[in-house]
Amino acid sequence: MKTYTHVDYLWDDAHAATLADPVERLVYRSNLLGSDRRITNTGGGNTSSKLTERDPLTGEPVEVLWVKGSGGDLRTSKRENFASLYQEKLLGLQHSYAARADKGLKSQAEDDMVGMYPHATFNLNPRATSIDTPLHSFLPGKCVDHMHPNAVIAVAASANCEALVKEIFGGEMAYVPWMRPGFELGLAMQEIARARPGLQSIMMGQHGFISWADDDKSCYTYTLDCIERAAAYIEEKYAAKGGDAAAFGGARYRTLDEPQRRATLAAILPWLRGQVSQQRRFVGTIQDDAAILRFVNSHDVPRLAELGTSCPDHFLRTKIKPLYVDWDPQGEDLAALKAKLAAGLDRYRADYAAYYAACRRPNSPAMRDPNPTVVLIPGLGMIAWGKDKSESRVTAEFYNCAVEVMRGAEAIDRYIALPQQEAFDIEYWLLEEAKLQRMPAEKELARQTLIVVGAGSGIGKETAHRLSREGANIVCVDMKREAAEATAAEISKKLGIGIGVAGSGISGCGPAIGLGADITDRASIRAMLDEVALAYGGFDSIIVTAGVFWPSDTSGRIPDDKWALTFGVNVTGSYLVGDEAGKTWREQGLKGQLVLTTSANAAVAKKGSLAYDTSKAAANHLVRELAIELAPLVRVNGVAPATVVKGSAMFPRDRVIGSLAKYQIPYTEEEATESLVQKLAQFYADRTLTKSPITPADQAEAYFLLVSQRLSKTTGQILTVDGGLHEAFLR
Template sequence: MYQPGDYKHVNYLWDDAYANTLDPVERLVYRSNILGDDQRITNTGGGNTSSKIMMPDPLTGEKVDIMYVKGSGGDLRTAKRANFASLYMDKLNALKGVYDSADEKGVKTEIEDAMVGMYPHCVYNLNPRASSIDTPLHAFIPYRHVDHTHPNAVIAIAACSNGPQLTKEIYGDEVVWVDWQRPGFDLGLVLEEALQMNPGIKGIILGAHGLINWADDDKECYELSLTLIEKAARYLEAHDQGDKTFGGQQYQALPELDANNILYTTLPTLRGMVSQDQRFIGTVQMDEAIMTFVNSKDAVRLAELGTSCPDHFLRTKIKPLFVDWNPQAEDVDALMAKLETGMAQYREDYAAYYNQCKHPDSPAMRDANPRVILIPGIGMIAWGKNKSESRVTAEFYNNAVAVMRGAESVGEYVALPRQEAFDIEYWALEEAKLRRMPPEKALARNIVMVIGAGSGIGESTALRVAKDGGQVVCVDLNADAAQATAAKLTDIYGMGIGVAGTGISGCGPAIGLSADITNRESVRAMLNQVLLAYGGIDNVIVTAGVFVPPDKSGHVSDDKWRFTFDVNVMGGYIVADEARRIWEEQGLTGTLVLTTSVNAAVSKKGSVAYDTSKAAANHLVRELAVELSPLVRVNGLAPATVVEGSSMFPRDRVISSLTKYNIDYSDAEETEALRSKLANFYAQRTLTKQPITPDDQAEVAYLLSTDAFSKTTGQIFSVDGGLHEAFLR
């Protein structure tokens, strides 16, 4: 064992003072979390841990041996007590007889799947957490604590042509090799036999899969995991090829500015290509590790082989799309042509893989588009159903690259045979897991940009679209306000899985950006940042607006008049015009919602510039609906006076209005209290007698961005509480 300060390739995180305050199950959760916190130890959602604990039987009160093991789904880094299945050890051992009986009849394939259905009969204390297929790997190892991890360093050995010999060289007699086989009941029996045949061993390398090790003390088990991983990592480090890694470099990385300019041009089209069946969100990676791979001489060969660890290709598909483009000699047009050709070939290859490997009862072929795209000089673009998933896809291919680098440094990298890969990808149990997932929300897989998101209606709209699955781009003239709204969304929904310690650039479910919508260059620069963050855009909601009151004589100066129209009319046009390129290059349907006002239909004293600009904005909605059809639906949201949280109602304007309408107030009252008084006054002018809130507007903006209004465009929707003066005439 190494001492805590000796580890170079993993993080030693065990804290005795904290661990000693925990009960046995909580210590298992703690051990799992600190293992999962280091991406070099195990990948997101991968690996599992267990502890065998004496617990009171709920019926008899007698102490019984119970195994707690990470259940199906979930992630070691974020796992809680509820993520662990609990099963009676005596009942798990009794399942061996059931399995052996079926095996004698020659139906092992069927019984492997059927055994998963037997685990609920072994559940302790009515625990609802579904058991993992790896349950037998833990149950049949005769030690109290077991860690099964997917460390890049160990998988590099497990995916190497001379893996068994390397295992012996690195570990001596402490660790033995077991050939690849699909996880399940039989593999658990194989591990049990390996321990019987090799008494005293501390761990097993599972060919093409990972590491499993054990101890009778949980801290000792944790430290053993780190030690075995550290030994493999140090061995690989000593044999690293340096400048000759992956055969050496064939291409040079483009300067970041040049690479970004190419991505601004290509990402919308690329997103449209991968989203032919369903929309995907992108993550771009351009760091040294991935660039070393994509620019190398061996990248084409290794990418074609695909990944080795089953956990990897379930996320990344059987292989990536490698675009054989020369960044030093070919232009963007050549890249686009090769992307189009490569995508078509990838789909053909995937269909051929499916047809060659499928069984009579295999599920139907899934989306044949790649999840990982590699471009020399530029880097990697990974795709997922949301930002979190695309980051995980990127993380997993990073793991695959690290595995290939290690394996190629000490031998020859070997991927899983295609049939084995297929049988895991299209495993009936995996299909059942997919079918159990809840239906996707209305704005899932959509990138929604809310302009004016720093306060008022825009902030409420950002919160509303995020609630139903949208990846939200919060835009405001005030950068701090935009970022504050994005931070609020991140606090609510989290960064998602696959973020900690990955080094993958990008963002979470929301990003905050600044833009001046009256300045085309500012809008274009903001949209470029959106492309790098998510890969495209689907829905745009503009809530930004300005009200400039006249002076005391009732006059509106020319510059204030111009400013009002610049923000309320031209700003919406510039946003639509700049987003148009992205929509058209994606080829995906989208929506645009412009916030106008019921004042557009009501003539009144004191707001001539504002009211006229909103009337123009109403017609802009209709014109853009024609211009952007049939790809983009354009509708208008027309609020009545929304006072609550509105940046257009600062304290001085509220006080001015209260004074104008002879409403009692005190200077000592909070601004929101004053706003509430004014809002209630305005409410009495409506038919419903209720104040209009930002949430009222957000709900309609959200609905107009969903398929609920898929056949509606060019319309203005008033959300005014019932102002009869604004009724259509």
């Protein structure tokens, strides 16, 4: 077996031998290639195999091109992610294209061909095929890999790419200058392959490369060979120029130490999120590893950042260029950084509008959001933005790839970017716009980060799960951090996305994280909110479900310390959360929601729960006071449950038994806890008008309504979810 330094060789002959279906072998090859981010980026690249199938109509053998369909990721692709087309029909489309192109309608012909691919579909396969289909169809190999390795793109994005291809590959790899992916590029490659029998690879200027062979293992191995050769050449030249110490012209600034970095980012991120979210809200991801810090701290970063990315796959996510802020982390303070960011954002938006105006076509879609999706700050690292956590992480990944491309290109030559018009024509391609329009509508709480305090159990846990289904990022907070982390893990597992942990870094967290906080301690609340800023860039809404209940003793009294604890959690804690979060909401400048938990007991005086009931009455009024204090930016409301027994942390077995005894409800000590809980819940239900037990899910629905825009004009109100407890009716 060959050994590689710059890629991983993962082919397993024993496993491949178990795959009798050639399509499954294509899937296997694709998954191996996609699993190594040095070979291709998330969602990037495509693979294919030309296979003999039996025509479902004629029963005759026909050649079918199986190629990765539009969208999806090679690492996780399955059979259903591949399109299947009659190879003969695809080749026949060349005549149709030529007829259109000969009339001077080459650009329109490219788009027309995409509309023709469905007519070549084999066996009613519903998967839409890729715009790269001609590249796979028109090349001679039975198996074709089109990859976007950083090392190869570094060669492709070099000023003297063609000469470098000859130097590195000795004539084994051909070269084709930049062309937009599609029919014309496929035809150009076909001519190159015909003119050079035995050729197995072509470098695609400023894009990537394509390789082929007549069996899947040989194709996989040859693809790795090409990447290995390019990477080895780059690393040799890089080392000769001084390696990391000399990269990008050497260091101009020094990195702040980790505590300073985290404190600065936590302070600036909510404000920055508000600035880039003026049209639509974004979620952030920080990358501050050694590689990205080496880049943002360097002498050459202003020049290279302004050039933008080269590979089309990159700038579809990262926009034409990032925003670089020339801030001295050792000599300037936070106020200076904020001022430079503000000026930089204004300049960036103006530049983007000028780019659109200069490059737009008569039929171009309307200008998209002009805010940057990548921000580079010396001493701190990179902040990437996206519609959700997943997209912002991919944006960070793509710009990280771009940095690696720049590093390689500068090591062997001089990095160049695509001309602006070419970049624009990719970014605003009508086919790409049509793909965006076909995407499902965003979920109701998409683009938002919601904090649920008390998410470790009961109502809070149920609420966290309910809100996650609506597309929000969920921050699960609990006094017991491990309980919060467990809820976050459950949410992540349900969503099929990796479990998140708090902190900065490109792999820092997923759609849910678990944090610990004591809401009676302002410093603990601020530390938690700072963790949220580092994880997501900021937050939109907070729900407080945390609470304590301490019953009176048999004489009707409650210890002074337990009285203080009850008010400390149920009233002061909610106030501190709202007051501390208000600072962040004002920094962001984005509308938000705060929902506190009160109780039906707030309106019903009864024996045995003096501290709890009076604290909840105070919480009712706290809702109204905070609604005034935080207006007009934040809506503040409350949810008032009646007694929730099932799933509540406030009702351990001993309290359930105590309540059953208090109300003289028959039970036995041997009964299962679930049976005891059901008896008590039904007792409380029978006191209501609906006669149904109140559940955590009932409460979760109320919290969802209040953080959504369904009640967007409601603030300072208490939404009662008590099954119809007539004693609590307003009077």
